Amino acid sequence: xxxxxxxxxxxxxxxxxxxxxxxxxxxxxxxxxxxxxxxxxxxxxxxxxxxxxxxxxxxxxxxxxxxxxxxxxxxxxxxxxxxxxxxxxxxxxxxxxxxxxxxxxxxxxxxxxxxxxxxxxxxxxxxxxxxxxxxxxxxxxxxxxxxxxxxxxxxxxxxxxxxxxxxxxxxxxxxxxxxxxxxxxxxxxxxxxxxxxxxxxxxxxxxxxxxx
Amino acid sequence: xxxxxxxxxxxxxxxxxxxxxxxxxxxxxxxxxxxxxxxxxxxxxxxxxxxxxxxxxxxxxxxxxxxxxxxxxxxxxxxxxxxxxxxxxxxxxxxxxxxxxxxxxxxxxxxxxxxxxxxxxxxxxxxxxxxxxxxxxxxxxxxxxxxxxxxxxxxxxxxxxxxxxxxxxxxxxxxxxxxxxxxxxxxxxxxxxxxxxxxxxxxxxxxxxxxxxxxxxxxxxxxxxxxxxxxxxxxxxxxxxxxxxxxxxxxxxxxxxxxxxxxxxxxxxxxxxxxxxxxxxxxxxxxxxxxxxxxxxxxxxxxxxxxxxxxxxxxxxxxxxxxxxxxxxxxxxxxxxxxxxxxxxxxxxxxxxxxxxxxxxxxxxxxxxxxxxxxxxxxxxxxxxxxxxxxxxxxxxxxxxxxxxxx
Numbered sequence: 001x002x003x004x005x006x007x008x009x010x011x012x013x014x015x016x017x018x019x020x021x022x023x024x025x026x027x028x029x030x031x032x033x034x035x036x037x038x039x040x041x042x043x044x045x046x047x048x049x050x051x052x053x054x055x056x057x058x059x060x061x062x063x064x065x066x067x068x069x070x071x072x073x074x075x076x077x078x079x080x081x082x083x084x085x086x087x088x089x090x091x092x093x094x095x096x097x098x099x100x101x102x103x104x105x106x107x108x109x110x111x112x113x114x115x116x117x118x119x120x121x122x123x124x125x126x127x128x129x130x131x132x133x134x135x136x137x138x139x140x141x142x143x144x145x146x147x148x149x150x151x152x153x154x155x156x157x158x159x160x161x162x163x164x165x166x167x168x169x170x171x172x173x174x175x176x177x178x179x180x181x182x183x184x185x186x187x188x189x190x191x192x193x194x195x196x197x198x199x200x201x202x203x204x205x206x207x208x209x210x211x212x
Numbered sequence: 213x214x215x216x217x218x219x220x221x222x223x224x225x226x227x228x229x230x231x232x233x234x235x236x237x238x239x240x241x242x243x244x245x246x247x248x249x250x251x252x253x254x255x256x257x258x259x260x261x262x263x264x265x266x267x268x269x270x271x272x273x274x275x276x277x278x279x280x281x282x283x284x285x286x287x288x289x290x291x292x293x294x295x296x297x298x299x300x301x302x303x304x305x306x307x308x309x310x311x312x313x314x315x316x317x318x319x320x321x322x323x324x325x326x327x328x329x330x331x332x333x334x335x336x337x338x339x340x341x342x343x344x345x346x347x348x349x350x351x352x353x354x355x356x357x358x359x360x361x362x363x364x365x366x367x368x369x370x371x372x373x374x375x376x377x378x379x380x381x382x383x384x385x386x387x388x389x390x391x392x393x394x395x396x397x398x399x400x401x402x403x404x405x406x407x408x409x410x411x412x413x414x415x416x417x418x419x420x421x422x423x424x425x426x427x428x429x430x431x432x433x434x435x436x437x438x439x440x441x442x443x444x445x446x447x448x449x450x451x452x453x454x455x456x457x458x459x460x461x462x463x464x465x466x467x468x469x470x471x472x473x474x475x476x477x478x479x480x481x482x483x484x485x486x487x488x489x490x491x492x493x494x495x496x497x498x499x500x501x502x503x504x505x506x507x508x509x510x511x512x513x514x515x516x517x518x519x520x521x522x523x524x525x526x527x528x529x530x531x532x533x534x535x536x537x538x539x540x541x542x543x544x545x546x547x548x549x550x551x552x553x554x555x556x557x558x559x560x561x562x563x564x565x566x567x568x569x570x571x572x573x574x575x576x577x578x579x580x581x582x583x584x585x586x587x588x589x590x591x592x593x594x595x596x597x598x599x600x601x602x603x604x605x606x607x608x609x610x611x612x613x614x615x616x617x618x619x
Contacts, residue, residue, distance in 0.1 A: 009230055009233075011230070011234065011601055011605055012605075013395060013602065013605040013606060013609050014395065014396040014397075015393065015394065015395055016381060016384065016386075016387030016394040016395065017387065017394075018387045018388055018389045018390065018394060020385075035615065036615075037616075114359065114385070116385070118384035118385060118387060120384060120396060121615070122615075123605070123609055123612075123614075123615055123616075123617065124615065124616045124617065125234070125605055125608060125617045125619055126616065126617065126618045126619065127233055127234070127237070127618075127619040129226075129229070129230070129233065145225070145226060146226055147224070147226035147227055147230060149230065150226070
């Protein structure tokens with residue numbers, strides 16, 4: 001008998017850190033001292049707040065560098081960091097710091113007044129919802145109905161923030177012997193599609209295996 | 213009055229179910245809101261909706277309003293303007309009177325409750341009555357744009373704010389350097405309220421007819437209370453620039469809050485700037501004119517919000533919710549609601565606003581796309597259900613230190 005899959009959901013409360021940056025040097029300085037939840041917030045909030053938008057701005061740092069400081073090349077370096085390849089926020093932070101440190105100091109310019117980058121962070125609350133899936137068919141049925149926050153929690157939060165090796169869906173598919181399905185899901189880069197498309201793609205995969 | 217379950221068709225079952233789950237975790241605690249006005253202005257409007265909904269979710273939520281005379285509200289208006297950065301002097305005597313009124317209110321009010329939720333500067337000094345022994349948590353909710361506050365006024369208030377457990381602001385730039393937890397919570401609109409619910413074309417037409425507005429011609433609207441910070445005269449200048457090239461009508465409509473004595477003077481200045489143009493309709497709306505506001509927004513071709521300063525700018529969310537193309541100043545919380553050229557237009561001047569207004573009047577297809585994207589953004593981020601969720605999380609946050617909380 002396999003363990004059933006318990007669905008959870010999550011919500012974020014956004015914290016203001018009272019810390020801002022006017023240029024790339026101050027961005028670097030801030031990035032070194034903010035809590036890990038700040039790196040998480042600035043690289044993930046777009047996924048939830050603009051979940052209907054495609055293509056989405058990949059993260060707040062890249063958006064600010066491109067649209068406020070007009071540093072398109074540096075912004076692209078930030079935007080193209082493959083978040084899915086990093087195990088946790090400290091690794092991701094180190095990558096961003098490396099990019100900023102290699103940026104020539106002579107090129108530093110201040111943003112216009114009022115357009116500063118404001119560092120924020122988040123406090124995350126996780127709670128169980130009443131849905132439990134015992135097999136793939138039930139899983140698909142529930143996945144259609146849960147909020148995007150629940151989908152988000154199992155795909156992004158559990159792996160990146162709670163530092164698990166794989167997302168919750170993959171882990172459960174493997175535990176019920178659906179290794180191929182788990183493998184297929186692992187190839188999907190969830191950072192480059194909207195949450196609703198992600199729901200649709202996962203559903204499609206799961207339905208295929210549920211029919212076997 | 214709305215029931216929380218009435219929002220299910222608008223936002224989906226899962227969103228409402230999650231509110232019930234969070235509310236269960238907050239439930240044993242009593243939440244006591246305090247502000248300075250029962251009607252007029254965004255704060256009273258939010259509380260009028262929010263408190264009953266929190267109760268339906270099972271919370272013991274209540275709301276009290278502090279009392280004050282004209283002298284007190286003139287002082288608090290000056291404090292408000294100073295927080296917006298205006299060069300206003302608040303004398304030592306004014307501060308003393310401000311504190312005296314706060315103390316008189318504190319003496320008459322029951323300040324019990326697990327969570328005291330104090331809104332804006334007017335009642336901020338109630339915190340003087342805090343006793344650590346009773347374990348009550350205190351939150352200060354600032355609804356004002358404090359990007360560049362007058363330093364001495366902010367410093368005075370800071371001595372009170374830092375006695376609270378948490379301070380809540382409406383936009384990222386409003387965060388301050390201070391030693392207490394700060395939280396970002398954007399305000400919201402209620403999609404089922406009279407101001408935002410669906411209206412029949414007949415109802416819209418009836419309002420236009422009442423105000424003598426021609427329903428066959430393009431209509432540009434700004435809905436705001438009459439306040440210098442909303443720049444009604446600037447809006448008329450925008451209209452005058454555009455009118456040279458494109459036929460349209462302008463509506464400037466709004467009311468006044470009981471704590472805003474400046475309103476009538478601003479209204480007179482707007483009338484004078486309009487110089488008798490019959491296509492400029494300046495309409496002073498009494499409190500409770502929600503259907504009129506709804507109809508005017510729905511009848512608009514383009515909606516403007518040319519504020520010089522803004523707390524959040526809920527009228528932008530209202531217009532976007534009605535899928536209207538909006539041109540608004542990039543101040544306060546407005547950039548959170550509009551992504552430039554995607555879900556609306558952000559501007560910085562009369563000239564810029566006039567330029568984009570001409571463009572949107574000329575290009576209805578583009579204007580329509582902006583409005584539809586705007587509606588989707590408001591649906592996901594600025595409806596009252598998201599606001600309730602944030603408040604529930606805020607209440608819970610007072611009891612947990614860590615960044616990730618498993619409930």
